[in-house]
Amino acid sequence: MKYELVKRQLESLGSSTDDKTGLFAGLTHIVNKGHPEWEGRDLVIRFLDKFKLFDEVEQSLLLSLVRTVGLFPYITEHVDQVSAADRLAYEVHRVQGVEKGMVFHRLQAHVFHLLMQGRNVVLSASTSVGKSLVIDAVLAQGKFRKVVVIVPTIALIDETRRRLVRRFRESCNVITHPSQEAQASVTNVYLLTQERVLQRDDLDDVDFFVIDEFYKLDLASDSEEKNRSVDLSLAFHRLANLGAQFYLLGPHIHNIQGLDKYEYNFIPSNFSTVAVDVTHYNLRTRGDERKEKLLELCQQITTPTLIYCQSPASANRVAQFLIDEGDFPALEATREISAWIAENYHPAWNVAKAISLGIGIHHGGVPRAIQQYFVKLFNERSIRYIICTSTMIEGVNTSAENVIIYDRRINKNTFDFFTFKNISGRAGRMNQYFIGKVFMLEEPPEEKSLTVDYPIGLQDSASPMGLLMKLEPEYLTDQSKQRLEAAYATPQLSTSTLIENRHIPIDRQVEVADRILREKILGRELLTWKGNPEQKQLEYLCTLIYDHLPHKLQEYGIHSGLQLAWHINALRAQKNFQAYLQQAIDEDISDRTPSESIGQRLKLIRNVISYRLPRDIMALSKIQADVFRRVNVEPGDFGFFAEQLENLFHDPLLTALDEYGVPVQISSKFKSAILPADGLTQLLANLRAWAPKIASSPLSSFEKQIVKWAVEEI
Template identity: 90%
Template sequence: MKYDLIKQQLEMLCDQTSDKTGLLMGLSHIVNRGHPEWEGRDLVIRSLDKFEMFDEVEQSLLLSLVRTVGLFPYITPHLENVSFSDRLAYEVHRVEGVEKGMVFHRLQAHVFHLLMQGRNVVLSASTSVGKSLVIDAVLAQGKFRKIVVIVPTIALIDETRRRLVRRFRQSCNVITHPSQKANDSPINVYLLTQERVLQRDDLGDVDFVVIDEFYKLDLASDSDEKNRSIDLSLAFHKLAKQGAQFYLLGPNIQNIQGLDGYEYNFIPSNFSTVAVDVIHYNLHTRGDERKDKLLELCAQITSPTLIYCQSPASANRVAQLLIDKGDFPALKATREISEWIAENYHPAWNVAKAISLGIGIHHGGVPRAIQQYFVKLFNERTIRYIICTSTMIEGVNTSAENVIIYDRRINKNTFDFFTYKNISGRAGRMNQYFIGKVFMLEEPPEEKSLTVDYPIGLQNEGSPMGLLMKLEPEYLTDQSRQRLDAAYATPQLSVSTLIENRHLPVDRQVEVADRILRELNLSRAWLTWKGNPEQKQLEYLCTLIYEHLPHKLPEYGIHSGLQLAWHINALRAQKNFQAYLQQAIDEDNSDRTPSESIGQRLKLIRNVISYRLPRDIMALSKIQADVFIKKGIEPGNFGFFAEQLENLFHDPLLTALDEYGIPTQISTKFKAAILPSENLTQLLEKLRVWALKINSAPLTPFEKNIVQWAVEEI
């Protein structure tokens, strides 16, 4: 029998009286044939979805097939009914030291044993495989004492931290923030983004390093001028060159190039713990066909569903469509969070209205703590839908049975197809949904294989200077050395300044230095400040940034340095955040909706003002210091102001609590109880104590719930 025929018979199987003998014989034949292996495994998973329709003898046969395809976790609920040989194979795959009753499937066990043998492993496997369990199992063995886990986003730091604290509270010290240090715990785990790895000077004796979503090493994966991919490559290089064993994991990658300097096992696997059905509609991009189909699907689907959109603007339009025409009833369970968002941000922001109807929104314009809370509500099945962009595919775990791909980017590049495959892999969840469903409304992107290039091992004439500047001479090619020598020949700036400002092109740095020299009297007056700048000093600083440094400020409605300074002052005043968002609506002359205008401004705060801008300000601080010292002029120092901006003029430790899921709007209400603190560890201890009497705190029930959720796993 063929795969398609058995799959069809399983779909039609409706009760215990059906004739299943031929079906199981055909299934057994495909499993034992083993080529292609995925067919037998896929059909076994589909059979498990119909498990109750088989009699006792048939179930026993099916469980033996589960063992044959290596899906041991699915045997757990039926241990009393399996044969001795199946039970023996199951016991061999038990996971020790993590949680009672946990068991590996075949691929997890293979990777785990390679790592315990001291091998480096690069694993490419689908989202549903459970790659992170291997990390936890390695930790549980106590073989490694100092571990770095590099993840791409703050949201994934929070999710991973919660998991590790829940499982290893007594044996692991989990470090996420610059103020935290290693202690005398049996194991210290540094859970960091690549930027934070590069900032730390206490990682010289790390013995195990993990990179989650390792495809981000490839420069083509990064749309933000390659800076994050460069930083990830440098972070990996920093740890691997000193001999740390590594485990790189990610999905849907066929090959990796540039790691020739290391011995490693590359495992590209199509192993999956769920079956996925993809329904193609091939609807037109223009017109109302996709809107109508989306409304139809949402009316039919009753289980947790992700709705993927290509951009925040598209996600906003979809959200408004469902609000206006989806006929969703208001949820009592989300009324308080809806009211809180409306009060603390703006009532016109459709994120507040959507969540009141049981629809979460997850993209770069939604504040991090709110994103995390929406995922919590979704995984608890309080809400049924999350409208998301690519922010959701970067490792955030969800329990979705369905994925609706509403639209996709027009670009026909490799990462377009990769994103499509990755978001499709979010459908289904081991031990929850045997069969995931993907509804592809548009025509799917062209299928392409993905090879990840590690840029340090593949240097050429196009290698970013910011990457080469941080490499030791022995890791540079002759061509790279020549390019660096040419870049360092500029007389205006020292080599150390160029290296410290490696995220900026050398010619842009020279432009700024030339202008400072050309306008020496003016620049001396407006750039030699320390602490906080006065208005004219801020305006001059912002003008240099706008006119000389690479940025995308016009996309946010900022067309001059003076406008940039206005935004900084508006946030520095901290008086009326709603008024700041209202101004975005009032002065938006485009065809954006009020909600889109608000989302754009929140994205400006997150991506520019608290992330890119502080880094650029520090770069200018180094440039002006270099220029003025050579002229015998006492320079300014913008470090304090850059830190203030990075934290949006809050205490840095309160900003750190945002990463734990507590928005600053809430933490500022009880900051007197937890500040001052010397570091984040001390702050968290004070928070635990304060939370014991939270019932008497001046917080709303929703705010108390947020704090208690955070305190449970710190």
């Protein structure tokens, strides 16, 4: 029998009394044939979904086929029913030292044994495979004492930290913040983004490192200015050149190029622990067809569902449509979080209204701690929907049975087949939903293979200068050396300044230096400050940033340096955050809704003011220092102000606590009980010590719940 025929007959199987002899004969034939292997494994998963329809003999046969296709975790619930041979194979796949009762499937066991043999491994497999369990199993063996795990987002830092702390609270010291240090008595696990790896100076003795979502090494994966891909490549280069063993993991990669210097096992696998059904609707991008189909699906689907949108703006429109037309009842379970968001941000922000109806929103404009709480509610099935963008698709684990792909774009660019597979891979969950369901509203992308290029090993005339500047001479090609020599010939700035500011194009740095020299008298008055700038100094600083550094401030309604300075001052005042958001509504002359105006401003805070802008200010600090020292003028130092801006003028440790799921609005209410603290480790200890007193604190019941949740995971 053919795969499709068995699949169709299985789908129509209605009761335990139906004759299933032919079905099992077809399944056994396809599994034993083994070519292609995925067909047999996929059918076994689909049969498991109907396990209760089979009699005892049929169940025994199915469990034996589960062993044949290597899906040992699915045996756990039925381990007493299997044969002695199947039981022996199952026991061989047990995971030691992580959690009681855990077993590897075949691919996990293969990767784990390679790593324990000291091999470097590059694994490409679907999201459902459970690649992170291998990391935990390696840590449990105690072979490595200093480990770095590089993840692409802060959300993944939080998720991974919670998992590691839960499993290795006593044996591992998990480090996520610059103020935290290694402890000699335990395994130290540095859980960092690539930027944080490059900022640390205590990683020279790392013996094992992991890169999650390794496809982001490829410059083509970075849609902005290639800076994150460059930083990830440099982080890999730094750790791999120490001789540290590596494990790179990601989805749906067919080849990797540029790693010829290293010995590694590349494992491209289509192994999956769930089956996925994709329904294509091929609806038009314009018009109301997609909205109508989305509403129809939401009314039919009763299990956890992700709704993918191309951007925060699209997510906002979809959320508003479901709020207005979905007829969703208000949920008691989310009433308090809805009221808290309305009070602490703005009542017009539809994130508050949506969550009251059981719809979470997850994108770059939603504050980090709120994102985390929405995912928690979703995984606990307190809410049924999350409307999300790529910020959630890239690695955050959820218990979703369904994925509705509303847009087939990321921002304004049509996504490729790799991204389609990555999004689809979020449907289904091992031991929860055997069959994930994907609903593709628009026409799907053309199927193509993906090759990841490691840019350090594939240098050419287009290699980013910011990458080449940080490489040792022995790793540079002759062409790259010539390009650097020409770049460093600029007389306005020293080589060290250009390298320190490698995220900014050299020509832009030279522009700033030339302007400072032209306006030397003005610059001496307005750029040689230290600490906090006065108003004219801030305005001049922001004007230099706006006029000369690459940015997209116009997208946020900022069209001058003076406007940028206004936003900084509004946040620095810290008097009425709601008034700041209300101003976004009052002065928005576009056709955006109030909620969209609020979302845009929150995105400005997160992506620009607390992330990009501090780096730009430090770049200008280095440039002005270089220029003024050459003319014997005492330069300024903008370091303190840049740090203040990065933390939105809050205590840096309270900002760090936000990554643990406690928003600054909450931690500020009890900061006197946990501050001062000498670094994040002490702050967390202070928080644990204060937690028993939370019942008598002035926090609301929701705020107490948030703090208790954070403390449980510390």
